[in-house]
Amino acid sequence: MARTDVDEKPLTEARLASPMVKCDVCGRHYNQRYLTSHKRLSHNAKTDPSVSVDDSRAVEMILALYKKISAKARTDLRHRLSDAEDEA
Numbered sequence: 001m002a003r004t005d006v007d008e009k010p011l012t013e014a015r016l017a018s019p020m021v022k023c024d025v026c027g028r029h030y031n032q033r034y035l036t037s038h039k040r041l042s043h044n045a046k047t048d049p050s051v052s053v054d055d056s057r058a059v060e061m062i063l064a065l066y067k068k069i070s071a072k073a074r075t076d077l078r079h080r081l082s083d084a085e086d087e088a
């Protein structure tokens, strides 16, 4: 009965604690308190004038997709990306 381990605490609880706000850069929803650090961490490129907002958004989407694919697919993707770099 002494088990107080966090057994995948429902995230909804934390989410209800503070309002969800939409990130204007990537369009995803974040806890309001987390949004500032999310932006700082994920959208540093925003302050780089050579990276457009559209590019930043595309990168965010690519990263989101990247996280979904298998390790094998990631390896394959990296090879193809470096091939694409060579062609460019």
Ligand SMILES: [Zn+2]
Pocket: 023, 024, 025, 026, 027, 028, 038, 039, 042, 043
């Ligand atoms: Zn964002």
